[in-house]
């Protein structure tokens with residue numbers, strides 16, 4: 001078994017509501033940074049934290065993005081500028097557009113806009129678009145676009161296998177340290193999300209990814225992008241070990257089932273004309289309050305995915 005590298009978790013604040021996203025530095029002969037926080041994170045949070053640990057972004061040879069959401073790649077351009085000239089930034093090809101274009105985060109039919117379309121709230125959408133703009137540090141191409149299945153050597157006997165775990169986003173991956181079975185999953189394992197509702201755009205691939213992690217990858221340690229809520233109302237820390245890993249993934253599968261059941265409570269539904277009223281039976285089944293404005297944003301995105309999949313299957 002390879003020696004266990006030091007992993008430095010760096011919590012990065014983002015957004016107006018106290019969000020925290022974790023970047024991880026893997027201290028290998030060719031050091032890797034998993035995710036980059038938002039635009040201000042590399043200079044404001046990550047580099048100071050690494051300096052405290054006696055290391056620096058300048059040493060980083062790999063910037064590995066778990067997926068293309070702005071809280072994870074917002075700092076990519078800034079981190080790449082602070083890293084050495086030999087750095088390679090890698091991201092799955094299915095999320096590459098989110099790195100290449102700010103506009104790709106703001107599509108009127110994109111996942112970020114769904115809540116505001118359901119609530120018919122164009123002003124709210126404008127505010128959110130402005131927030132996303134200021135949290136993306138630049139537009140760029142990945143040095144290497146991933147497909148899943150790659151092995152990336154970090155030098156010595158430390159290497160990473162790229163496992164495509166889509167669902168949360170199409171290009172979500174898990175980076176797994178070979179021989180140690182430590183997985184860096186970003187948002188691929190949502191458990192019950194940050195709000196009690198998991199966020200995934202593609203319900204079918206999401207379920208398959210949870211099963212693949214549970215049955216095939218079987219990680220011994222998870223490094224997640226956020227702290228996520230557990231099914232019993234508790235919370236999982238961002239780094240979990242041993243039997244807690246299996247419990248988190250089983251919780252993810254259980255809440256996925258619960259979301260599917262809630263979606264079945266929704267009657268006729270036109271994905272082109274989403275209204276909050278249409279989702280009310282599902283929200284009630286999940287124990288949410290009556291006022292749609294109080295529903296967490298992932299409710300709209302995740303239910304929309306279930307309903308769109310149903311519409312596609314019956315079309």
Ligand SMILES: [Zn+2]
Nearest residue numbers: 067069168187
């Ligand atoms: Zn995400």
Ligand SMILES: [Zn+2]
Nearest residue numbers: 069071187225
């Ligand atoms: Zn995230």
